[in-house]
Amino acid sequence: MNDETALIARAVDGDKAALEQVVRLLQDPLYRLALRMVWRPADAEDATQEILIRVVTRLSSWRAEAKLLTWAYRIGVNYLLNLRRQTPQEVRELSLDEFRDSLVDGLATADYTGPEASLLVNEVRLTCSQAVLQCLERAERIAFVLGEVFELSSTEAAWILEVTPAAYRKRLERARRRIQAFLNSTCGLVNDNAFCRCAKRVDKAVAVGRVDPRQPALATHPVSGRGVEEAAVQLHDLHDAAAVFRAHPDYAAPKAKTDAVLALLNSGRFPLLK
Template identity: 40%
Template structure:
């Protein structure tokens, strides 16, 4: 990937397309885990990739281009304004967890396989848990535990010391592990909550759309089946196991064409401004056409 970046910096358009395509899935996974939902994650991924392209001339090789891209993406994500519900662990605990045994409604089963409906509830619940973490802990957990960056990489991405990163990651894991141990029937079978028994409630509340599942795919085995086959989850790795056995989500869109068009548009605008002598010529991230400047204000949550 570093060789692609060097060729792209030299003006090779094919290398630039390949670089964008190589980065789009890792950047989408980061955005999805940090923001929680596919729609804002797709929007953020486009902004991230565009920003990477516009700032590529500033890349000096102090890290791999992949690590540098995570740094660019993380800075953008931390500036985004929250969209949607603000979850807390207290609110999650009040979400009628532990529904009594019940069969999934026939109308729902006609639209989606029961295994996938159960998986959708499970992954959606873990996504909500991530959103309940404060932003510093959430991004540390996503980078370290889900994207699996080494401490040196993650601390560079966040611009903090390795000691500070490890503390944030440890606190995030401890918070999640405590909640899982108290409430999750996957983590501890003695807890009453079962994903299958939560399906009807989540469909009724429109948290799950059986006709259009957000997270569940059709693998040979679902995340829940993998976890059950492995037996009891070791307490020390509780949150890591629950997240790392989930699918490595990929974007359903190819952003290369769109990013190329946006870069061309920005370059044309910049050239017109320079020629007119009336406007300053923008460079780097200042040249990025902002889809929604309102989303870039200081975050509302911690």
């Protein structure tokens, strides 16, 4: 019996310490998955709580056909693809072309040099890459996140999405082409000849409310590994489209939400299925 199998067996048998270990093991990866799909941290927190409850209450059905996290991703992806709540881009049905046009509007002639310049430039970069993802329809977005951001193999990603590897690769390639074309024509981080620069978007992003200078949502987000600056090094080293999306810090799920999940599970309202 391997470590994961033994851990799940203990959790299903009612070992509260094992149950907590499962939740702590999965919380951050599932939160990062949710954040890439729903954009805003508050919405990602709510989604992660729901996904964790679904995962834990189905632990007895896990048969080690995939790694525990991969299996949890399948449950999370199914929840996120069917989520009724829409992101702002989904509500507006904003396309990548329309988003590109919006970035031209209000682009400053010089880099932002005001208070907390580095922090706010990072916030613009992180927020913008999140917004780009939301311009993809959900099936393409999740294919891109699994393959290009999380760097899962096509076999793993196809299993999560319950499609054939060939179908997954076709979906990923479609998303990859759209993202690459957008960034090549727009983003100075990928193409030196592209028009948009994060440091020239700060004033406009603040003015329209995309960035809150008093409380940046992503640049100051708690992390469980890489921070903002460490992640940004990867972007400048690789200088490609996928790196723009991978160069986010290792966001950590809020402890309060995780504690709330554990409290619910320990309350007896969500018994494990033995």
